[in-house]
Amino acid sequence: MTLTQLRYFVAIVDAGLNITLAAERVHATQPGLSRQIKHLEDELGVKLFNRGQRSLDALTPAGREVLARARRILAEADSIRAFAANERGAIDGRLTVLTTHTQARYVLPEALAAIKRDWPLLSVQIESVGDEEIGGRLERGIADLALVSSATHPPTGGLVVPLFRWRRVLLIRRDDSRFAVGLPPRMTDLARHPLVTYESALRPESSLRRAFSAFGLEPDIAVTARDADLIKTYVRVGLGIGIVAEMAVDPDDPELIVLPAPPEIPECTAYGVLPEQRVARDYTLALLRAIAPHLDRHDLRRAASGAAQPRWPEPPPWSARL
Amino acid sequence: MTLTQLRYFVAIVDAGLNITLAAERVHATQPGLSRQIKHLEDELGVKLFNRGQRSLDALTPAGREVLARARRILAEADSIRAFAANERGAIDGRLTVLTTHTQARYVLPEALAAIKRDWPLLSVQIESVGDEEIGGRLERGIADLALVSSATHPPTGGLVVPLFRWRRVLLIRRDDSRFAVGLPPRMTDLARHPLVTYESALRPESSLRRAFSAFGLEPDIAVTARDADLIKTYVRVGLGIGIVAEMAVDPDDPELIVLPAPPEIPECTAYGVLPEQRVARDYTLALLRAIAPHLDRHDLRRAASGAAQPRWPEPPPWSARL
DNA sequence: CGCGTTTACGTCGTTCGTAACGATA
DNA sequence: TATCGTTACGAACGACGTAAACGCG
Numbered sequence: 001m002t003l004t005q006l007r008y009f010v011a012i013v014d015a016g017l018n019i020t021l022a023a024e025r026v027h028a029t030q031p032g033l034s035r036q037i038k039h040l041e042d043e044l045g046v047k048l049f050n051r052g053q054r055s056l057d058a059l060t061p062a063g064r065e066v067l068a069r070a071r072r073i074l075a076e077a078d079s080i081r082a083f084a085a086n087e088r089g090a091i092d093g094r095l096t097v098l099t100t101h102t103q104a105r106y107v108l109p110e111a112l113a114a115i116k117r118d119w120p121l122l123s124v125q126i127e128s129v130g131d132e133e134i135g136g137r138l139e140r141g142i143a144d145l146a147l148v149s150s151a152t153h154p155p156t157g158g159l160v161v162p163l164f165r166w167r168r169v170l171l172i173r174r175d176d177s178r179f180a181v182g183l184p185p186r187m188t189d190l191a192r193h194p195l196v197t198y199e200s201a202l203r204p205e206s207s208l209r210r211a212f213s214a215f216g217l218e219p220d221i222a223v224t225a226r227d228a229d230l231i232k233t234y235v236r237v238g239l240g241i242g243i244v245a246e247m248a249v250d251p252d253d254p255e256l257i258v259l260p261a262p263p264e265i266p267e268c269t270a271y272g273v274l275p276e277q278r279v280a281r282d283y284t285l286a287l288l289r290a291i292a293p294h295l296d297r298h299d300l301r302r303a304a305s306g307a308a309q310p311r312w313p314e315p316p317p318w319s320a321r322l
Numbered sequence: 323m324t325l326t327q328l329r330y331f332v333a334i335v336d337a338g339l340n341i342t343l344a345a346e347r348v349h350a351t352q353p354g355l356s357r358q359i360k361h362l363e364d365e366l367g368v369k370l371f372n373r374g375q376r377s378l379d380a381l382t383p384a385g386r387e388v389l390a391r392a393r394r395i396l397a398e399a400d401s402i403r404a405f406a407a408n409e410r411g412a413i414d415g416r417l418t419v420l421t422t423h424t425q426a427r428y429v430l431p432e433a434l435a436a437i438k439r440d441w442p443l444l445s446v447q448i449e450s451v452g453d454e455e456i457g458g459r460l461e462r463g464i465a466d467l468a469l470v471s472s473a474t475h476p477p478t479g480g481l482v483v484p485l486f487r488w489r490r491v492l493l494i495r496r497d498d499s500r501f502a503v504g505l506p507p508r509m510t511d512l513a514r515h516p517l518v519t520y521e522s523a524l525r526p527e528s529s530l531r532r533a534f535s536a537f538g539l540e541p542d543i544a545v546t547a548r549d550a551d552l553i554k555t556y557v558r559v560g561l562g563i564g565i566v567a568e569m570a571v572d573p574d575d576p577e578l579i580v581l582p583a584p585p586e587i588p589e590c591t592a593y594g595v596l597p598e599q600r601v602a603r604d605y606t607l608a609l610l611r612a613i614a615p616h617l618d619r620h621d622l623r624r625a626a627s628g629a630a631q632p633r634w635p636e637p638p639p640w641s642a643r644l
Numbered sequence: 645c646g647c648g649t650t651t652a653c654g655t656c657g658t659t660c661g662t663a664a665c666g667a668t669a
Numbered sequence: 670t671a672t673c674g675t676t677a678c679g680a681a682c683g684a685c686g687t688a689a690a691c692g693c694g
Contacts, residue, residue: 001403044410076398083387
C-alpha cells in the first residue's frame with residue numbers, strides 16, 4: 001500500500017470512475033493509474049471496483065470502506081505538508097476559495113491584496129459553485145475555504161467562522177421620482193415596482209421572497225443576474241429597482257441613489273467555512289482575518305487545529321468598516 | 323512523503339530515538355532509516371529531531387506534531403489492511419494479547435483453541451505487561467487486545483468490553499484444621515493467618531488490601547507470586563492460606579480445599595480492551611466471544627468499527643459457565 | 645575504542661511513459 | 670470508429686544493503 005496508490009484510487013472515484021480523466025488530474029498516465037490500482041487490489045486481496053469487461057462500473061462495498069479511510073489518510077498527509085509549510089514559513093502555496101460573485105468582486109480583492117504582501121507567491125483560485133457542492137468540495141480537499149452567506153442558519157459541512165453581517169440596499173436611478181424623495185421605501189412600495197436582483201431570489205426559499213410573502217406580497221422580479229455589476233447596469237437603463245448587497249455599492253455613484261432596504265428584508269451573515277480535520281495554511285487564516293479583523297488569531301489557529309470551536313464573537317456589520 | 327518514511331519515523335520514536343534499534347524492529351538497515359528520515363525532513367523542510375553531532379537528541383515540536391498525524395495515518399493504513407483481510411476471509415494473521423498470567427493460563431487456552439479452529443494459521447503472542455503500559459501499547463499498534471480486571475473502575479485507553487465477573491477464592495490444605503470445618507471464613511479470620519496471593523496485593527491500592535483496611539485490619543501477606551500455580555504450590559507446602567482467582571482453581575484438587583472468599587473481598591470484572599480507531603481482525607472479536615459468549619457479534623463489530631459504544635450487557639459471573 | 649549516525653557506492657527492484665491490444669457503444 | 674481499460678516493453682529513477690568515515694563518551 002502506497003500513498004500514491006491511495007491518491008490514485010481517490011482520484012479515480014472523484015473522476016466518476018474514469019481512469020483517463022483521473023490520470024490527467026493527477027498528472028500521470030492512464031496505464032500508470034490502472035497498474036497501481038491493480039497492485040493495490042492484489043495486495044489487499046480485495047476488488048475495489050466492479051468491472052465490466054473494459055470499464056469500471058461501480059465501487060464495491062469494500063471499495064467504499066477503503067475509500068473513506070484513504071480520504072482520511074490523504075487528508076492527514078496533506079495536513080502534515082501544510083503544517084510543515086507553515087512551520088518553515090513557506091511564502092508560496094495555493095488557495096482555492098469557493099464563493100459568490102459579490103464576495104469575489106467586492107470583499108476579496110482588498111483582503112487578498114493584504115495577504116499577498118506576506119505571501120507574494122501565493123496562487124489563488126476563486127471558484128463559484130452551488131451551496132450544495134461546497135461541503136463535498138471542502139471535504140475532498142479540492143477547496144481550502146468557502147465564503148457563504150445566510151440570513152437564517154449558519155452553514156454546515158466544515159469549521160464555520162462568522163465574518164460579518166450585511167444588509168441589502170436599494171438602487172434607484174437618480175432621475176427616478178418614485179422613491180427619491182419622502183420616507184424610506186416599505187415592502188408594499190417595493191412590491192409595486194419591477195425589481196432587479198440576484199438569481200438566488202428566484203428560489204422560493206430565498207430570504208428575499210420570504211420577506212415579501214410574510215406580508216402576503218409577491219415581488220415582481222423583472223431581471224436577475226449573478227453579478228451586482230450587471231444588476232447596476234440594468235437599473236441604470238431603467239429596468240427596475242435594484243436590490244443588492246451593501247458591499248457592492250458606491251455611495252457616490254453619479255447615476256444611482258442608494259437607499260436602505262426595508263427592515264423586513266433580513267440581515268445576512270457571511271461565514272467562512274474551513275474543511276474539518278485538515279490543517280489550514282497560515283495564509284488561509286490570514287485571509288479570514290483580513291476579511292474580519294475582529295477575529296482573534298489564536299482562536300482561529302486553535303479552532304483550525306481541531307480544538308473545540310470557541311464561542312465566536314458576534315460579527316460586526318459590514319458598514320462598521322467604512 | 324511515503325508510508326514507509328512515516329513508519330520509520332514512528333519506529334525511531336518508539337525505539338527511544340535509537341535508529342539502530344528501530345531498524346531491527348522494522349527489518350531494515352540503519353542507514354536506510356537514516357536516509358528516509360533525511361528525505362522526509364528535506365521534503366517537509368522541517369527538522370523532526372534535535373540532533374547532537376552524531377545522535378538523535380529529542381523530537382522537535384514540529385516532530386511531535388508530525389508524529390501524532392503519522393500515527394493516525396499508519397493506524398488507518400493498518401485498518402485498511404485488517405479490513406481487507408477480514409473481507410477476503412484470510413485465515414492467517416497475528417494477534418498480540420496483553421494480559422495477566424491467570425487469564426493466559428486459565429481463560430485464554432480454551433478460547434484460543436476455539437478460534438484456532440477457524441484461523442488455523444493464526445499466530446498468537448501473549449504478553450504480560452503492567453497496567454500502565456497497556457494504553458500506550460494498544461495505541462501504538464503493538465498490541466491488538468488487552469484483558470484487564472478491576473474491582474472498581476473499568477479501564478480506559480481503548481474500546482472497553484466487559485467480559486465476565488469473577489471472585490476470589492481461598493485455598494486451604496485439606497489437612498489444615500483451621501478452616502476446614504465450621505462457618506465460612508470471615509475477614510477477621512483471614513487477618514490472623516499468613517496469606518499467599520498475587521504480587522498485585524502488595525500495592526496499597528489493591529482491592530484486597532482495601533478490603534482489609536476497611537475493617538481496620540492489616541493482612542499478613544507471607545508469600546506473593548504472579549502465578550496461581552506457584553501460589554498453590556506454596557499453599558501445599560504449608561506457607562499459608564491461598565487467595566486466587568476462581569478461574570485458577572480445580573474443585574477436585576486432591577490436596578487443596580476451595581472455599582469462597584468473604585463477601586467483603588469484592589468481585590472483579592474482566593474487560594477486553596481494543597485499540598480505538600483501528601479495525602480489528604475478525605479473530606480478535608471471535609476471541610472475545612469465545613471468552614464471553616453472551617456478547618452479540620454485531621454489537622462487537624459495530625463498536626469496533628467506530629460506532630458509538632452500545633450499552634454492554636451485564637457480564638455474567640465466571641461460575642455461570644460451569 | 646566501542647557505539648551510533650552519517651556519507652559513499654554499486655546493485656537491484658520498481659515505477660514510469662510509450663505503444664500496442666481488446667472490448668464496448 | 671472513437672473511447673476507455675488492460676497488457677507489453679524498455680528506460681530511468683529510487684531504495685536498499687554493504688562498507689567506510691566521523692564524533693562522542
